[in-house]
Amino acid sequence: MKRALVFCLLHGPLLRAGAPATAPPDARQTVAASVIRIEKPAGKLAATGVIVTPDGYFLTKASEVPKLAGSSFFLPDGKPARVREVRRDSRTDVLLLQCSGVNGLAAVKWSESKSLAPGQWLLAPRQGGREDARLGVMSARRREIKGGSAAIGIRMADQDSPEGVRIIGVAEDSPAAAAGLKENDRLISIAGEAVKKYTVAHELISSREPGDEIEIEYKRGGKLTKCSVRLASRNRVLSNWTGEDYANGGISIRTDNFPEIIQHDIPLGPADMGGPVFNLLGQAVALNIARVDRVTTFALPMEVFWPGVQQWIEDDRHPPKAVVK
Amino acid sequence: MSGTRRPSLTVSVCVAVLAAAWVTVAGRASALESSKETIGELLKIQAQVQSRLDLVSRAVVAVESDDGAASGVIVSPDGLVMTAAHVTTNPGRKILLHLADGTKTGCKSLGLDKSTDAAMMRIDGDRKDWPYVPLCRDLRMAKPGTWCFALGHPGGYDAKRGPVLRVGRVLKQMANGLQTDCVLMGGDSGGPLFNLDGEVIGIHSQIWEERDQNVHVSVAPFLRAWDTLKQSHVVRVWNTGVGGWLGVMTRISSAAELEIAEVAKDSPAAKAGLQSGDVIVTLDGERMLDQPQFSSAINSRAAGQRISLRLRGKSGPRVVEVSLGTKPVED
Missing domain, CATH: 2.40.10.120 (Thrombin, subunit H)
Incomplete structure (x- = not known):
């Protein structure tokens, strides 16, 4: 992501970083x-x-x-x-x-x-x-930060399938991308539970806490593979969908x-x-x-x-x- | 997402040229930072910021338009709002504002200056008691090293959070802008940069990747073209070197004098009451003899500059002060 100059108008997703001030x-x-x-x-x-x-x-x-x-x-x-x-x-x-x-x-x-x-x-x-x-x-009012749910940064086809739910998109710099998941992979099981319905897959992920680790079994080109994915806050994943998270070292896994x-x-x-x-x-x-x-x-x-x-x-x-x- | 990729060619080029210089500035700034301020000095700055914060926050607005979220600041009791040109993009657009106290109000974009990213809006209605902040008219005050603070709505409007404060310093002063280490991000655009007296010294405009690469439009382009912006004109000519605009056509009268033939509607000349038939005797004390001399005298002055004209009209001689504007260009 080498897009340096950005106007500070917000179009959905965010940018990030802070000042070089050091302490006395x-x-x-x-x-x-x-x-x-x-x-x-x-x-x-x-x-x-x-x-x-x-x-x-x-x-x-x-x-x-x-x-x-x-x-x-x-x-x-x-x-x-x-x-x-x-x-x-x-x-x-x-x-x-x-x-x-x-x-x-x-x-x-x-x-x-x-x-x-x-x-x-x-x-x-x-x-x-x-x-x-x-x-x-x-820099702002003291307040409560309500929880969104957890996410791993995938979009799933909204079709249930006996061969597993198909991934149709992976967010850049997301937990799913870090774990190696790719578009067109088929989700077979999440945390030990079979996922033939995308609603079940969604529920299994979003009901957990950001920071939790889950095991995901998936099929790519007929080959069954396992990976471990650390869940992040949904807000964080959403803000990364378009790859706005560049430079400045990224953000925390759990932010809400x-x-x-x-x-x-x-x-x-x-x-x-x-x-x-x-x-x-x-x-x-x-x-x-x-x-x-x-x-x-x-x-x-x-x-x-x-x-x-x-x-x-x-x-x-x-x-x-x-x-x- | 289109907006973040929208930087006009002019601005991109300007910034690319400056990039090398910025690296030096950043390096120097950090070295400076690590040693200078004692706790006592920091506490003094904190006291100044905190004493202004509540009052100036009331004038900071969150901007909602079809393009996305941004910020702005009210600068007059009748609801003139300063923001960035890439926020409004055109005059006459309907925009929604959120004030810090929860008030929601409609607003219309007025003029803008795309070359410097300065723009103005006006809140709908006749209210004359909007919370507002003063502008710092002494541009020399924003020297590198000067402490300042930024407010805005990074990430968009959040009622529970309110406007977000950042305290930092001016790193660089440019012709139409300021660079500071008050960190900005999406949604801050159009928000105000203040000096420690709580006067507006800039409007948030652009960021570069590094944390100390935050660029604000200074108040200079606003002050220079205040009336033009208020009249919803798109300013584009300033940077091309055309200079000030009065809005009169002249001719040489039968008595061989320089005479006003026509006054452009809504021009600085019209507002100052210049009329066709007025004879122009002097401009800032210099005797005006012909048309080329007069137009070059106007063009060599900047928009925003005040000139003094000695005129002779039907009712006798008079002296008129006029602030030069910028010639409106159809967008």
């Missing part, structure tokens, strides 16, 4: 000190984590880290960490993990976010703390269905999600949860997840003991 020098260390780098096998940044206790509990964006196998985790000093999953919450898309055998980490200090108003400066780590922290402002968000214009990428958002005093006020488009990032206000997370940590530290009579 005194705030930079605070911002990077509590950040965990989460890498994919090839060393590419997958997501960012924020340390919430000195003994290694940290949070990230659940749908960007579907499973721990294959991911590598790095502490702020660059050392690799061994990590276990504590709790995954689909309501907020927050994942609680713990690095084992560590202590004395710099946990963020949370501060209330209710008093924030549009125009308030905010800071966030970029590239897992390897680049300077970035600066932006709270959040109880409450703070919108900001800090220039970040999808792999910066899961990291903390700070005020100018270096207090953490929110958790970056979705890169939505060129101008929009959503962050969960700390009030939405922190009381619950504290309880999860408490429960994890003191699991209920078996009662012996």
